[in-house]
Amino acid sequence: MSIRLIDVHKAFGPKQVLKGFSLEIREGQTLSIIGGSGVGKSVALKHVIRLLEPDQGEIWVDGRNVATLSREELYELRREVGYVFQFAALFDSMTVHDNVGMGLKRIPGWTRGRISERVEECLHLVDLDGYGERFPAELSGGQRKRAGLARAIATAPKYLLYDEPTTGLDPVTSAVINELIMRMRRELEVTGVVITHDMESAFRISDRIAMLHDGRIRFEGTPDQLRETQDPVVRGFIEGRPDLLEVAP
Amino acid sequence: MRVSLLRPVEAVGGAVLSSVATVGRAGYLAVGAVRALRKGSIWGPHLLAQMAKIGVDSVPIAIFIALFTGVVLALQASYTFTGAVPLYFVGTLVGKTMVLELGPVLTGLALSGRVGANIAAEIGTMRVTEQVDALETLAYDPNAYLVVPRVLAGALMFPIVVLLADAVGVLAGWLTSMYLLDMSSQTFLKGLRLFFQPWDVWFSVIKSVSFGLTVTSVGCFFGFSTSGGAEGVGKSTTRSVVVSSMIILVLDAFWAATLLK
Ligand SMILES: Nc1ncnc2c1ncn2[C@@H]1O[C@H](COP(=O)(O)OP(=O)(O)OP(=O)(O)O)[C@@H](O)[C@H]1O
Numbered sequence: 001m002s003i004r005l006i007d008v009h010k011a012f013g014p015k016q017v018l019k020g021f022s023l024e025i026r027e028g029q030t031l032s033i034i035g036g037s038g039v040g041k042s043v044a045l046k047h048v049i050r051l052l053e054p055d056q057g058e059i060w061v062d063g064r065n066v067a068t069l070s071r072e073e074l075y076e077l078r079r080e081v082g083y084v085f086q087f088a089a090l091f092d093s094m095t096v097h098d099n100v101g102m103g104l105k106r107i108p109g110w111t112r113g114r115i116s117e118r119v120e121e122c123l124h125l126v127d128l129d130g131y132g133e134r135f136p137a138e139l140s141g142g143q144r145k146r147a148g149l150a151r152a153i154a155t156a157p158k159y160l161l162y163d164e165p166t167t168g169l170d171p172v173t174s175a176v177i178n179e180l181i182m183r184m185r186r187e188l189e190v191t192g193v194v195i196t197h198d199m200e201s202a203f204r205i206s207d208r209i210a211m212l213h214d215g216r217i218r219f220e221g222t223p224d225q226l227r228e229t230q231d232p233v234v235r236g237f238i239e240g241r242p243d244l245l246e247v248a249p
Numbered sequence: 250m251r252v253s254l255l256r257p258v259e260a261v262g263g264a265v266l267s268s269v270a271t272v273g274r275a276g277y278l279a280v281g282a283v284r285a286l287r288k289g290s291i292w293g294p295h296l297l298a299q300m301a302k303i304g305v306d307s308v309p310i311a312i313f314i315a316l317f318t319g320v321v322l323a324l325q326a327s328y329t330f331t332g333a334v335p336l337y338f339v340g341t342l343v344g345k346t347m348v349l350e351l352g353p354v355l356t357g358l359a360l361s362g363r364v365g366a367n368i369a370a371e372i373g374t375m376r377v378t379e380q381v382d383a384l385e386t387l388a389y390d391p392n393a394y395l396v397v398p399r400v401l402a403g404a405l406m407f408p409i410v411v412l413l414a415d416a417v418g419v420l421a422g423w424l425t426s427m428y429l430l431d432m433s434s435q436t437f438l439k440g441l442r443l444f445f446q447p448w449d450v451w452f453s454v455i456k457s458v459s460f461g462l463t464v465t466s467v468g469c470f471f472g473f474s475t476s477g478g479a480e481g482v483g484k485s486t487t488r489s490v491v492v493s494s495m496i497i498l499v500l501d502a503f504w505a506a507t508l509l510k
């Protein structure tokens with residue numbers, strides 16, 4: 001039930017983004033990925049459900065080698081995974097309600113009424129009661145992000161991949177979302193990966209934290225281990241000190 | 250010196266490689282779309298809406314074009330035939346040209362702008378805003394959800410729109426002959442019937458089905474190939490119109506060479 005990325009390499013044209021990225025997310029745990037802007041956090045996350053394919057390396061989810069799955073098997077796997085996009089990626093031709101219900105419509109046996117109920121429940125969880133009939137263009141950035149989160153959790157997936165779920169939200173809403181992420185883990189035993197720039201959230205919600213630097217995982221450990229690490233690159237990043245980052249090898 | 254000598258070779262080589270890659274990706278999309286035909290539960294609910302959008306909404310522009318084409322055909326025919334050829338041949342020329350050539354081709358070209366560009370822009374925007382990826386994560390095959398309903402609607406609706414255009418063009422030519430050329434209605438109809446064959450209508454239908462498939466699938470293809478934000482969407486839209494217009498003209502010649510014997 002774990003997620004494993006083994007020695008993943010990925011380049012876009014001449015630009016080498018991932019250069020031997022290896023990471024394991026254990027079953028039922030929440031792992032946060034931190035790292036500078038543009039280092040490839042979103043790119044790494046997309047590999048987990050084959051939105052991007054690696055140039056080299058393997059990805060295993062739930063004991064399945066993602067690269068070898070047929071399209072049908074891949075969709076089977078994706079039904080068990082919820083993905084929160086960095087920029088929400090809501091379908092702008094549909095209302096928020098229909099967006100959140102999209103995944104549910106694919107599950108056999110779900111009637112309109114049952115879907116509606118579940119959608120309302122999810123909108124409530126992200127504090128968007130009463131926004132169901134709006135279109136994405138009529139929402140603020142933070143509201144859109146939360147609607148994207150509601151869409152990802154609607155099918156109660158076993159895995160949740162969050163790409164910066166709290167970036168751009170006010171502190172109170174951030175706390176609500178963090179609480180939601182912890183609840184998903186606690187109550188539904190969701191295995192989660194959270195990309196975040198918010199160190200405070202990372203420390204609160206994570207079982208483990210990994211830092212991506214220069215195409216590889218530079219650090220991986222518990223929040224306590226992260227606090228105590230002496231690696232100047234990691235320290236420089238979490239303390240916001242560019243001077244440390246620069247002198248490091 | 251060496252560099253400048255080699256540059257054209259490199260350019261040609263690069264162009265060949267990239268067009269091979271393009272053909273490869275187009276083939277991949279085609280295979281994906283055909284496979285996606287099985288997933289009726291995904292595309293079924295969207296087919297009617299696309300038929301309305303691609304077909305019904307295109308009727309005004311098709312009628313507009315056909316109307317003026319019919320008028321011009323009749324006037325030019327009478328101008329060309331003056332004295333030498335019996336006037337009822339105006340009816341023949343309007344009928345034959347409209348149904349065999351101008352109805353399908355002019356409508357096809359106009360719809361490559363209206364329908365093809367629209368599809369490329371819509372799917373292109375979805376691509377660059379990660380909505381296509383979002384479909385994938387929700388286990389919707391984008392081929393089934395986006396491509397199949399559009400391409401099917403194109404193949405089904407283009408012939409209907411074109412037949413309507415054919416009829417409107419002939420009607421416009423007829424009215425022009427009566428009111429501007431002082432021909433009698435009988436004269437025009439005599440010419441229209443003289444060389445008419447039901448096969449001509451089928452020819453028009455075959456052509457327009459192929460144009461409908463072309464315009465919609467080229468639009469989908471360039472939509473999916475979009476990268477690089479709003480500018481990328483603009484580029485894909487333009488490319489889709491240019492490429493589908495070219496394919497329409499090539500197909501037009503191809504059908505004439507193979508089916509008109
Ligand atoms: N589809 C793509 N085509 C070309 N380059 C890409 C593509 N996707 C990502 N990149 C490049 O890969 C690098 C990593 O991008 P990514 O989005 O993963 O960064 P990130 O770590 O998520 O940053 P941020 O924290 O700002 O979101 C960037 O330099 C980006 O330009």
Ligand SMILES: [Mg+2]
Nearest residue numbers: 041042086163
């Ligand atoms: Mg990112």
